[in-house]
Amino acid sequence: MGSDSEQSETDHRVAPGPYSRVLLKISGEALMGNLAYGIDPEMVDRVAGEIESVNALGIEVCLVIGGGNIFRGMSAAASGMERTTGDYMGMLATVMNSLAMQSALEKRGIPTRVLSALPIAAVCEPYIRRRAIRHMEKGRVVIFASGTGNPFFTTDTAAALRASEMGCKALLKATKVDGVYDADPMKVKDANRYDRLTYMDVLRHDLKVMDASAISLARENGIPILVFSIHNNGAFADVVQGKGRFTIITE
Template sequence: MSDYKFKRVLLKLSGEALMGSKEFGIDPDVPQKIAEELKPAYDAGMQIAVVVGGGNIFRGLSGAAAGMDRAQGDNMGMLATVINSLALQDTFERNGMICRVMSAIEMHQVSETYIRRRAIRHLEKGRITIFAAGTGNPYFTTDTAAALRACEIGAEILMKATKVDGIYDSDPMKNPDAKKFDTITYMDVLNRDLHVMDATATALCHDNHMPIMVFNLDEDGIFDRALRGEHVGTIVVDE
């Protein structure tokens, strides 16, 4: 544990990341790779919380754009995150990591109901704790849920795994001259409209001095390196 810079972290995963090479749903190889990335830190006694999106199954905004009621679409999206959370739990446990799923929407047959003090106790006992169903409210993204839960459990950093290796001043997939930031402030993220996380999530982290680390989880060993304090990706901090 002494080799790690952080003791308690929250990892935010996108639902799309779970698709892997598929066009929909979950590629079993992806949760397995995530489990392998987290295992060394778990074995060392790190306290790890996870929030995963549901975009690989359903996205409320897409439903709203197609004419669906936004609140109804978001409720469906929150249920999609529960499916992803259960898939991650199954994979983590098959890799020897004790795991609990806590849902913001009550569904006692498949998960525990989110209670802040109980969540912290799970972490203290060394259980990976996955927070499902977003905040339990429509109109809030899983980015905002991740920021909220990170603040509630007293995480030392919010780590967001993306498809790119950090934050750029423009889309590196479209602009080969895009400039990567090693560090950037919350206000710069908001003012530049960089879409690291949605504005509500970024503002919540800013107000509560919650640093955000953005990195590409596809790089082997990057989660462990980040926890050891190596500079990977981009870090969002105060002024």
């Protein structure tokens, strides 16, 4: 029999309900709060509080955060910059966001690791699948930075890829609204909201939830996508317990 310290290293917390391990995808813009660009510390702390409440349930949590609040590769490409260069700059922006979130979580006493698809040894660990899984088994929050590490792939696709690699039970997409609509509800007063969709519904009707490659990857691996509003307090914890308002995308 191993010692107590050895046992504590291998404890695997089992959460109630179907979603024992989840990936949360947050856009970089969500971290701006009311700012025009950059990182709003108050908003980062609020999101950290949402993650803390889910972590307290015993659910293993990993994250992918976009970089659009700092730099967006496609916008740079549109203005004349080479797309590949712009995308790599966007990946570095996701590292900055990930470090900010790590700091906010660790202030709350939640051990957190940033794993980057681009090796940046001075500030975070390189992405290694088995290492990431081990961190989550120990109750640490894992943040995946730098997207897939390749240009021409969005952080949505990175989220679906990491959720598949980690064996996540669900991919939660945090947005500004409480689900998927057939039009932007901020602009169209009578936009129709969906409670449930299939992956093919999303692709067929070109609903702007995540890009097509992310939807296809989630479909191939049978990972449900739950879309909810990050601006509703307690929404993340509610959704992983099957409560609150959200749209679920499944087969």
